[in-house]
Amino acid sequence: MTRGEAHDKARDVVTAGGGAPSGATRLARLRRLLRHASRRSPYFQASLGGLQVDSILDERDFASRVPLSDLEGLEAARAATGDPFSGRKCAPECRGQLVFQLESDGEVPLYVALGRSEAQSYARALGRCWRLLGLDKGDRVAIFDFGSSPLSYLASGAFLPYVSRGAADGLACIPVCNDGVSQMGQRAVEIARFVRPRAFFVRSDCMFPFIQEAERQGISLRDYIGAIVVAENEGLPSARSCRAWADALGLPVYRLLRVDAAMFLGIECPSCGLLHVDSGSYFVETVVPGRGRDADSDGGGRLAITNLFARLTPAIRYACPVLAGRIGPGCPLSPEDDRFRLV
């Protein structure tokens, strides 16, 4: 067994053992992550400089003493250091097998690097989203996004080297991808007609061309598809848009949040309607910038993600612009997941 496999095994125990990791376990993992990042990642060496990791008492303490990070910060660090990883990558002994360029509108290209077991954990996070939708053996799943999006490349072990089990493989589903350009609406409709996917994951900017093309062809998508999941990186279409799409199509429409810089994936639950977060993979807070953690949420704040599996390019308290309020675990579909109400 390699170290990566041992790591995966350990995670299996945590996630399969029923229930979220206990507070103590999670705190231990957060401390381990901080120790690792502050020793090996130049970016976190700078931001966590002098932090006495062992003196962090609990998650609240973690929130008040560990600084937030975000996209602008990574871009600024890239500009200042010239390093494509913004100094975040743990160098040099962590080599990594996969490097992804992040989707961005900006002029500054940024990257994350993953080793084999991290890529596997990332794929498992997508698999949990699929499972929450009720996807099961033999179901077909379609993805209308770029091949460079985690929605696509984590869908199957056949799409990416070093990932032996993509989301589909764990559930014995069969995935099909479309390219994420809006001109591909016609092909998306063909996929719907002949593959009949139980779930169709669609980049939110491809929703309009998809619907328009189906209308043009006189195709009623609900005859072919079970549900639509709209996704974006560091953003989400509004609940109102989703309701309008759902009404127009006569199909359930859920939202999936990608935060690629933090290797995060979370999905709206068909049962409780809240954003589910795999607490074995992520520690997510809601924060109001300038105020640190938004204590026990209500009005909500930005989602700040600490990735518990990413070792090579750590993501610690990475704040994305999506606003939500924390609800906590308790959904019967997946009781251990942490949950957030999207604002």
Added chain:
Amino acid sequence: MRRDQEKVATEFMDQTETWPIEKLRRLRRRRLRALVRYAYANLPFYRRRYDEAGIAPESVKGPVDFARLPMVTKADIRRAREDSGSFLTGMESFPNGDLATIGMTSGTTGTDFLYCNRKWRQFQGGRLLRAYWWAGLRPGMRMMLTVPAWHCWAAEESYLAERFGVVGVVPWGTFLPRFAGNFVDAIRDLRPEFLSMFLPMLYAVQAECRRRGLALHEVFAGVRCVLVVGAPLTPASRQKLEADLGVDVYTGAGATEGLIAMECSEHRGYHLFVDTCYLEVVDPPTGALLPPGERGRLVLTAFNPHGTVYIRFDTGDLGRVVKAPCACGRTWPLIEVYDRLDNMFAAEGREFVPYDVRLCVDEIPELTGVPFSVIRSVPRVRADRASPTSPLWLAIQRPLSGNLRSLEDSLAAEIGRKLRVKAAIQWVEELPARWKGAPVIDEMEWKEIARG
């Protein structure tokens, strides 16, 4: 790592590469026989067709009998799909509980689905691995992974990438010029040593470098080899690319349906991977087998018995088998693949493909590799209605340097000399951005583009 590398290296020394031709023929006969029997016994699509044609699988003993089997066209597959209402058409070996993905083809005429299970991927990827070795990929290299997941090629490439133990670099986007900037960034930031991409995308990357004022040699300083596919590259284009980028450039010919053919270091055509597929060259109208050296329609049979199985599939490509043996010593036949038959056009009553024009354009140093489109006055299906006096109408991107007047004269003269037709040349700022370029555009569409 070293033992891994040795293990991988031995996989490329396929002994059949240099087998005597007679021995290769015997191997091919055995494979064809086995495949036909397998398809008849397991795949309803083929059983129905062979029954209808009155051909018993046992009667197929060699290539001549094999050529009597009905050809499979894209239209046949679409019909079967419409009938079944599913991507499954009866051409698939579909074991229950199989880990699989559905791949698609990038055809311009619609989508075709392929069922790609893990055994399919292992078979196909394991062979493509050798093609990448020929092109210079080596264990542990940094490799840019750009093939989008919808394409079966992605499943094959990811397989071989893992076997090579590469560090995979994935830029954001797809093979469209608007993402060339991301590709350039990834090449500069992460210094991949091996790239594989469609030819038009490589040109888009070059154009993006020029737009940013970046020296190509510097951008490509870390790159050792580039494998380009998706369009034939003339010898002059390849030499120019190698000189401009300062890297080794290899081209391969592949098809989702199972064709693998790859250049060796002699660059004299593509060696057909005879352990992977069998290619017939047939007369386009009659379907009769053509002898080596003659241009015709390429009909593909893939030996991969997993996933979707293709037997006598009409690729829609025009090509030929090269008669002369290759100096590299490999006995695997050399083929040339020119273009889609759909891209044929008529000028002064004779038929050509864009590759014929490419050979002329590339003779003019300032125009080597410069994108062009042939504007076709009548669509291919009505080629017989083309005016016998209509010249070759060429829209070509304005080059970076050179006097247009004299370039136009040189190009028209070259086309006159090589193709013996007159040319009407139109300089344009840019051509439509498509996956595999736009080698031919019908006049109606061209007018629409011009209207914007």
